[in-house]
Amino acid sequence: MISSSDAPFPVTRWSLVSGARAAADPAKRRAAVEELCTLYWRPIYGFLRRRGLPSADAQDATQGFFVSLLDEDLFAKAAEGSGRMRSFLLGALQRWQRGEWRKGMAEKRGGGKELLSLDVMRDEEDFDPSAGDHETPEHFFEKSCALVLLESAMQRLASEQAAAGKGDAFAVLRPLLAPIGGAAAPSYEDAAKTLHISAEALRVTLHRLRKRFAEVLRNAVADTLANPTDEAVQAEIDALRTALSSR
Numbered sequence: 001m002i003s004s005s006d007a008p009f010p011v012t013r014w015s016l017v018s019g020a021r022a023a024a025d026p027a028k029r030r031a032a033v034e035e036l037c038t039l040y041w042r043p044i045y046g047f048l049r050r051r052g053l054p055s056a057d058a059q060d061a062t063q064g065f066f067v068s069l070l071d072e073d074l075f076a077k078a079a080e081g082s083g084r085m086r087s088f089l090l091g092a093l094q095r096w097q098r099g100e101w102r103k104g105m106a107e108k109r110g111g112g113k114e115l116l117s118l119d120v121m122r123d124e125e126d127f128d129p130s131a132g133d134h135e136t137p138e139h140f141f142e143k144s145c146a147l148v149l150l151e152s153a154m155q156r157l158a159s160e161q162a163a164a165g166k167g168d169a170f171a172v173l174r175p176l177l178a179p180i181g182g183a184a185a186p187s188y189e190d191a192a193k194t195l196h197i198s199a200e201a202l203r204v205t206l207h208r209l210r211k212r213f214a215e216v217l218r219n220a221v222a223d224t225l226a227n228p229t230d231e232a233v234q235a236e237i238d239a240l241r242t243a244l245s246s247r
Helices: 014-022 027-049 055-071 085-098 119-126 139-161 168-178 189-196 199-222 232-246
Strands: none
Touching: 014 232, 027 055, 027 085, 027 139, 055 085, 055 232, 085 139, 139 168, 139 199, 139 232, 168 199, 199 232
16 A cells, blocks of 8 residues: 555645634534535545445445544644645545544444535446556545546636626536547537637637636646645646646
């Protein structure tokens, strides 16, 4: 097993960790953990499946891990100075596996304290833990988290476009911006016809959207860093590309 500090990609938003750690109100702390769970249950779940857990047990373990973040105040142990939240989340998961999981998980699903409805995990029951046999669970985890960040940035851009009254057009153009979400990308010709614009107008529109997406992605990456200098943000973007290039 590789050291978690050696993996190249940050996996959680530092703002959420900081907010949960600082929140005096238990409800606010729980809300922060719930958001982390919603964002990152797939990488956690996939990591646990790659470690050999069957679907139902991985779902239980995912719930139990996030509940432990809340109940055991693990946020107080996060080292802000390290800058990288991937080390915190993956390291916490590995420690939890060695502790609570080995006790047999006497109380399933976090002792009934369900953070995330298990309904959202049902689409993962066909997860194939043997896919990409050359990958370690840690490597699989990094790629999955990179996709989470890309999807988050794309959703921010989609919200912007919808607020500007361009939601329908963006739905057509979105698959042409980045290969995420599983939607098949139309040809440039088909997209232009659907939008009733010329091929040149389509190229100009896509250029502007790609530029804006790059800006939104940089902001999303900055949100993962304790000290988001330009150099640090660029380093994380490079890490994102590296994590995805091995897909």
